[in-house]
Amino acid sequence: MTSSSSLTKNQKLVLDALEKEKGPLSAYSILDRLRDDGLRAPLQVYRALDKLLDLQLVHRLESLNAFVACAHPHCHASHMIAFGICETCGQVWEFSDDVVRDRLMGWAESHDFKPSKTTIEMKGVCADCRAAG
Amino acid sequence: MTSSSSLTKNQKLVLDALEKEKGPLSAYSILDRLRDDGLRAPLQVYRALDKLLDLQLVHRLESLNAFVACAHPHCHASHMIAFGICETCGQVWEFSDDVVRDRLMGWAESHDFKPSKTTIEMKGVCADCRAAG
DNA sequence: CTCTGTTGTGTTACTCTATAACATCTGTCA
């Protein structure tokens, strides 16, 4: 089995913590939420996150040093994913755009550059927060 | 004056250090290179970097926690900048693509999201390093 | 069944990245 049914205890705990949260969490925030479940050291969280990132069940937001549960599990095997991140409420939107991907891949090809991982993150203010002003 | 002629001593030191380097540097690496020039604490570097980032003379690479001198100073006031980053040699290419910008702005408009800062970073292996393979 | 390799766990200690708080200094402008 390739997905969450084969997760270990710690991996499930970390994934659950992220899925319960509307926004991203830092590794240390996750740790704090899981102390009552027996987790004691950062490394326990980071190891679980490594696996979850491999499985694409979780994404890392580079500009926040934080992690978020995938919004569309199993749906973007090798996609180039983009994120909208509200700086006010912390909510995250996950999307992908084939035109963006093609343009970036085009730049890579024209420069003989072989991309392995691409980060696209838009920080700003979401509709709700603007309305709440 | 709006540019490098008005920089202070520390700001010039930090900018020089980044311009001398072909690739990105962490704040602490910058500090190490500037100890002989009198810098002693991380904060001195971070404060200079803050100003240089404001002036767009330096860019921060979120996926590396590192900084790089702008390749085209004065040329992209409000542009959305993308980076290609070689994971082997560390070299960085700075470019922008209007189509990518338009697509991302389009997503933002359609979601009533007001972006303030966008990060686009492609990590991979450059032509030279692939040839040297 | 036992050996063995692989993966996950737990723990301690550590490095690297970034900021808080406070005092001082320097220039600009009224």
Added chain:
DNA sequence: TGACAGATGTTATAGAGTAACACAACAGAG
């Protein structure tokens, strides 16, 4: 001159991530 904004210097601390080592669980080969 006085007042303010911005830059500086220093110490201490917070936040993010990894190294190293020992042990447990489990699957497959012989």
